[in-house]
Amino acid sequence: xxxxxxLVVNGLGKGAVFALLxxxxxxxFKATExxxxxxxxxxxxxxxxxxxxxxxxxxxxxxxxxxxxxxxxGLAVERLLLSRARLxxxxxxxxxxxxxxxxxxxxxxxxxxxxxxxxxxxWDARPLQLGGITLFRTHLVALAVAAILITGFYLAFxxxxxxIAMRAQAENREAAALMGIRSSRVTATxxxxxxxxxxxxxxxxxxxxxxxxxxxxxxxxxxxxxxPAAILGGLDSTAGAxxxxxxxxxxxxxxxxxxxxxxxxxAVFLVMLVVLVIRPxxxxxxxxxxxx
Amino acid sequence: MSEPRRLSLRPVRPVLWLALLVVLLALPxxxxxxxxxxxxxxxxxxxGAIGLTMLIGQAGQLSLAHAFFLLAGGTSYTVLSGxxxxxxxxxxxxxxxxxxxxxxxxxxxxxxAFAPVAGRLRGIYLGVASLSLVFLGLYFGQAAESLTGGxxxxxxxxxxxxxxxxxxxxxxxxxxxxxxxxQAERVWYLFLALTVIAFVLARGAIRGRTGRAWRAVRxxxxxxxxxxxxxxxxKAGAFAVSSAYAGLAGVMTVLWFDILKPDESEFGTYGINTxxxxxxxVIIGGxxxxxxxxxxxxxxxxxxxxxxxxxADLGWFTGTGDxxxxxxxxxxxxxxxxxxxxxxxxxxxxxxxxxxxTGLLRTTHPGKDR
Numbered sequence: 001x002x003x004x005x006x007l008v009v010n011g012l013g014k015g016a017v018f019a020l021l022x023x024x025x026x027x028x029f030k031a032t033e034x035x036x037x038x039x040x041x042x043x044x045x046x047x048x049x050x051x052x053x054x055x056x057x058x059x060x061x062x063x064x065x066x067x068x069x070x071x072x073x074g075l076a077v078e079r080l081l082l083s084r085a086r087l088x089x090x091x092x093x094x095x096x097x098x099x100x101x102x103x104x105x106x107x108x109x110x111x112x113x114x115x116x117x118x119x120x121x122x123w124d125a126r127p128l129q130l131g132g133i134t135l136f137r138t139h140l141v142a143l144a145v146a147a148i149l150i151t152g153f154y155l156a157f158x159x160x161x162x163x164i165a166m167r168a169q170a171e172n173r174e175a176a177a178l179m180g181i182r183s184s185r186v187t188a189t190x191x192x193x194x195x196x197x198x199x200x201x202x203x204x205x206x207x208x209x210x211x212x213x214x215x216x217x218x219x220x221x222x223x224x225x226x227x228p229a230a231i232l233g234g235l236d237s238t239a240g241a242x243x244x245x246x247x248x249x250x251x252x253x254x255x256x257x258x259x260x261x262x263x264x265x266x267a268v269f270l271v272m273l274v275v276l277v278i279r280p281x282x283x284x285x286x287x288x289x290x291x292x
Numbered sequence: 293m294s295e296p297r298r299l300s301l302r303p304v305r306p307v308l309w310l311a312l313l314v315v316l317l318a319l320p321x322x323x324x325x326x327x328x329x330x331x332x333x334x335x336x337x338x339x340g341a342i343g344l345t346m347l348i349g350q351a352g353q354l355s356l357a358h359a360f361f362l363l364a365g366g367t368s369y370t371v372l373s374g375x376x377x378x379x380x381x382x383x384x385x386x387x388x389x390x391x392x393x394x395x396x397x398x399x400x401x402x403x404x405a406f407a408p409v410a411g412r413l414r415g416i417y418l419g420v421a422s423l424s425l426v427f428l429g430l431y432f433g434q435a436a437e438s439l440t441g442g443x444x445x446x447x448x449x450x451x452x453x454x455x456x457x458x459x460x461x462x463x464x465x466x467x468x469x470x471x472x473x474x475q476a477e478r479v480w481y482l483f484l485a486l487t488v489i490a491f492v493l494a495r496g497a498i499r500g501r502t503g504r505a506w507r508a509v510r511x512x513x514x515x516x517x518x519x520x521x522x523x524x525x526x527k528a529g530a531f532a533v534s535s536a537y538a539g540l541a542g543v544m545t546v547l548w549f550d551i552l553k554p555d556e557s558e559f560g561t562y563g564i565n566t567x568x569x570x571x572x573x574v575i576i577g578g579x580x581x582x583x584x585x586x587x588x589x590x591x592x593x594x595x596x597x598x599x600x601x602x603x604a605d606l607g608w609f610t611g612t613g614d615x616x617x618x619x620x621x622x623x624x625x626x627x628x629x630x631x632x633x634x635x636x637x638x639x640x641x642x643x644x645x646x647x648x649x650t651g652l653l654r655t656t657h658p659g660k661d662r
Contacts, residue, residue: 035416081632092639094419099630101628102568103625106624217559218557235417260435265430266431269424270427272421276421
């Protein structure tokens with residue numbers, strides 16, 4: 001029983017990080033209907049900046065720098081590339097982000113070379129014991145940070161002008177534009193926010209407690225697991241992103257223990273596949289309907 | 293209609309294709325083995341890319357599962373043709389030619405098995421769903437060691453033979469115009485034959501009824517079904533055909549590397565990278581264009597090969613370890629940038645650029661092979 005509880009705790013801790021990443025996908029998708037395949041590279045970019053600036057700024061300064069950098073890179077991608085391709089449809093833009101992802105990821109992996117730095121030193125590898133359960137600080141902090149950020153995002157989405165504009169745009173792009181909502185501004189902030197969430201997530205991913213490995217190509221592939229999280233929750237549902245993230249975290253932790261470590265990565269995608277077969281738009285996604 | 297007169301290449305088109313074929317047939321007489329090897333790898337890419345361009349461009353179904361079918365085809369060939377009685381791995385000892393057909397058939401069936409899932413999903417959802425196959429393939433490669441040989445050692449495939457004629461250095465010595473046909477030359481001709489067959493069949497499918505059904509489904513499913521196209525059938529068909537092509541490309545991959553070695557992580561010969569590389573070929577070539585896919589394969593699979601050959605000659609990219617610019621890295625940059633540029637400036641890809649240059653746009657029926 002203790003093992004199971006331990007796994008659930010670990011799964012939720014990881015799930016919180018996946019939720020942050022999945023929320024990034026969902027925000028961008030809601031604002032623009034584009035799936036951002038470059039999300040993993042935003043994660044790597046944020047992490048890389050933390051590594052580079054850690055010496056001079058200290059951990060906290062570097063962390064802030066990394067989060068901002070990931071956000072700004074997201075913003076730059078949107079402003080410099082996506083917003084210029086007005087004629088391309090959302091699917092082509094998704095393909096474009098694949099191209100961006102290849103370039104950024106390869107360059108950062110090249111720069112990292114064989115060094116695989118850990119970056120969560122503020123909380124890494126100092127577990128707390130509670131009853132028979134080991135609580136990793138990384139997971140605890142991740143849960144707390146995710147809870148705060150997601151609640152904050154939800155409140156902003158619900159009540160702020162930005163949130164209202166965003167929801168209007170998600171509902172109907174043309175109508176929102178006609179009502180005087182500046183769609184470019186909404187889109188740009190969506191990318192900025194999503195990038196910053198990716199920057200926060202990497203602070204937890206490249207740690208001993210989370211992945212057991214430092215910043216590397218593996219970090220990018222962990223970020224890929226947020227894909228199933230976003231998709232199985234429903235790409236246009238913020239609540240779905242949170243649920244999806246937690247499901248992915250739990251599935252990974254449980255299958256690694258009860259099936260095999262190798263299977264865990266596939267298990268996440270398999271669960272997503274099953275969900276998609278039953279509900280093609282994810283658990284909370286809006287169904288597309290065709291009228292004949 | 294006062295349409296401007298344009299130089300039409302239409303009548304000379306078959307002649308151009310024929311000339312290209314003659315050149316390709318003659319190349320082994322002039323090129324060294326290393327260059328032939330590079331060319332073979334481009335043909336591996338070409339076969340896979342032709343399959344994918346039909347699925348994505350013609351039938352409008354995004355798939356990132358191509359690497360999985362590559363693994364499926366490669367494994368099937370190796371198992372079917374593998375020697376019987378090996379303690380460690382399973383082999384059925386079939387004739388390699390038969391094993392190749394069997395591998396294509398198995399890949400097709402796997403594609404068909406995924407078709408019901410694919411039929412329910414659209415666009416990006418399908419793309420990410422198909423990505424799960426790559427992860428299943430990764431696990432399969434690690435877990436089914438008796439089939440794949442495992443990630444640490446892999447297993448060698450049987451040398452390809454056709455009616456007893458081996459595509460290796462063994463067997464009868466043949467000379468053509470004074471050039472001995474050894475392994476590199478023989479495999480070149482084998483791959484060329486496979487690529488030409490794949491190309492001709494794909495063009496046929498696209499120009500015929502099948503292709504029309506695919507495009508109808510791509511453009512509007514509801515309208516297509518009203519016009520009497522079996523939507524589910526057309527989608528499943530496209531998936532099966534594309535899987536068959538990927539399976540064949542998988543067999544060629546295994547023969548090219550001369551080893552079947554499943555990946556240790558999702559970034560390997562049969563990993564996400566490879567799926568994305570095939571997607572890149574298809575996008576760069578122009579979605580749906582078969583000849584575009586050939587050029588895309590030339591760029592994406594050819595560049596790292598050609599760069600490393602030049603590197604040996606010129607002393608470029610010879611650095612290793614930290615921060616080295618390897619040929620593979622450079623070509624990743626190039627095709628990443630090519631994807632971005634194509635989407636931004638020419639969504640029709642190189643095929644559209646080619647059409648513009650030759651002015652063929654006006655002489656073919658609009659939308660015929662996109």
